[in-house]
Amino acid sequence: MNASDTFTLMQSIGQQAKVAARHMARAGTAQKNAALLWLADRIAHEGKAIEKANENDLKAANDAGHDPAFIDRLRLGDKAVDTMAAGLRQVASLPDPIGEVSEVKSQPSGIAVGKMRVPLGVVGIIYESRPNVTVDAAALCLKSGNATVLRGGSEAFHSNQLLAKWIGEALVHAGLPEASVQVVPTTDRAAVGALITMPQYIDVIVPRGGKSLIQRVSAEATVPVIKHLDGVCHVYIDDETDLDMAWRIADNAKTQRYAPCNTMETLLVARGIAADFLPPMAEIYLAKHVELRVCTATRAILQNHGIAAHQLRDATEKDWTTEYLAPILSIKIVDGLEAAMQHIDHYGSHHTDSIVTTNHIRAMRFLREVDSASVMVNASTRFADGFEFGLGAEIGISTNKLHARGPVGLEGLTTQKWVVFGHGEVRT
Numbered sequence: 562m563n564a565s566d567t568f569t570l571m572q573s574i575g576q577q578a579k580v581a582a583r584h585m586a587r588a589g590t591a592q593k594n595a596a597l598l599w600l601a602d603r604i605a606h607e608g609k610a611i612e613k614a615n616e617n618d619l620k621a622a623n624d625a626g627h628d629p630a631f632i633d634r635l636r637l638g639d640k641a642v643d644t645m646a647a648g649l650r651q652v653a654s655l656p657d658p659i660g661e662v663s664e665v666k667s668q669p670s671g672i673a674v675g676k677m678r679v680p681l682g683v684v685g686i687i688y689e690s691r692p693n694v695t696v697d698a699a700a701l702c703l704k705s706g707n708a709t710v711l712r713g714g715s716e717a718f719h720s721n722q723l724l725a726k727w728i729g730e731a732l733v734h735a736g737l738p739e740a741s742v743q744v745v746p747t748t749d750r751a752a753v754g755a756l757i758t759m760p761q762y763i764d765v766i767v768p769r770g771g772k773s774l775i776q777r778v779s780a781e782a783t784v785p786v787i788k789h790l791d792g793v794c795h796v797y798i799d800d801e802t803d804l805d806m807a808w809r810i811a812d813n814a815k816t817q818r819y820a821p822c823n824t825m826e827t828l829l830v831a832r833g834i835a836a837d838f839l840p841p842m843a844e845i846y847l848a849k850h851v852e853l854r855v856c857t858a859t860r861a862i863l864q865n866h867g868i869a870a871h872q873l874r875d876a877t878e879k880d881w882t883t884e885y886l887a888p889i890l891s892i893k894i895v896d897g898l899e900a901a902m903q904h905i906d907h908y909g910s911h912h913t914d915s916i917v918t919t920n921h922i923r924a925m926r927f928l929r930e931v932d933s934a935s936v937m938v939n940a941s942t943r944f945a946d947g948f949e950f951g952l953g954a955e956i957g958i959s960t961n962k963l964h965a966r967g968p969v970g971l972e973g974l975t976t977q978k979w980v981v982f983g984h985g986e987v988r989t
Contacts, residue, residue: 634691795826797830911934913942
């Protein structure tokens with residue numbers, strides 16, 4: 562397909578989505594839920610078909626030499642299939658935000674003024690690797706009354722096309738326009754350029770993928786973008802803490818999965834507790850083959866406790882700003898809470914940061930002063946996820962400060978408009 566054909570295709574998809582969005586804006590809750598539940602049942606009962614399509618994608622990715630983290634994001638095993646079905650059912654169970662009227666106040670003129678929650682319109686989503694995003698995004702856009710255009714990565718083409726077929730069947734089953742959810746049926750990169758420059762059809766773009774993709778979309782889009790660039794997430798171990806809790810959280814935040822954007826990349830440790838906390842923690846990481854990149858003070862403590870010098874690497878300035886998405890961790894000893902927050906502010910990406918402490922005052926300072934989309938106390942950064950936050954699923958993580966921030970679920974895909982209720986009043 563040449564560039565002209567791709568542009569024509571995307572124009573057609575955009576036009577159909579715009580028409581479908583008007584139908585979706587007036588769709589009832591029962592109708593939307595019927596589509597979600599039909600799709601959940603189909604996925605749950607046809608897991609083997611999904612895995613077979615996914616095997617084609619995995620083979621191609623392996624043949625192309627992609628790294629293990631990439632393959633992990635692409636894989637749809639039994640657990641991932643079950644999670645997709647569960648996410649659809651959870652979204653169906655959530656309250657429908659559309660049409661909700663709030664903040665109604667009577668004015669001296671006699672009118673009543675309030676706000677109504679409404680869909681954004683047409684949401685364009687560009688993503689790489691993870692085929693489960695196809696289902697999560699479709700579910701959230703559908704429940705929030707939006708039409709959506711999904712452009713998945715070429716590496717997940719077979720998985721995405723099968724899921725797209727089932728999504729279309731679910732929409733038809735519920736009496737909704739099949740064009741409400743469209744998965745772009747081409748791997749041509751020109752489709753991305755067309756999608757992000759069609760403000761006449763697309764109301765917002767959500768890019769999910771590597772830094773280069775998000776930078777490209779941010780630079781070239783003429784449509785508003787909901788995004789985050791990096792997930793340089795921190796866990797700070799305070800010198801007033803429960804060591805067992807701290808070891809458990811720091812382990813989970815790094816090793817539960819290496820590829821997600823909410824995985825810890827830098828561990829900060831208060832100097833007063835470093836000698837007690839770090840040696841057992843390092844042993845846990847090394848047993849799981851995590852490469853440790855450490856500051857000078859950390860190296861001294863660990864070598865003094867019998868960890869060989871060759872098992873450690875000296876951290877560089879670049880390490881503090883690196884999102885590894887791999888079994889690599891930076892460790893730095895800091896003088897205390899203030900120094901930890903300064904490090905996070907200087908080197909972090911405003912994604913997710915956590916403090917592990919038994920000191921309530923310090924915990925509250927951390928919550929107030931760390932300027933990230935998700936800030937946590939005594940919890941693993943891996944909880945920064947729409948499903949874990951009770952959103953049913955997420956369409957992405959936003960580090961934007963306007964419109965949506967953090968995991969973007971149903972409410973993040975809506976906006977509000979002013980509504981006025983009168984009784985024949987006229988302005989004098």
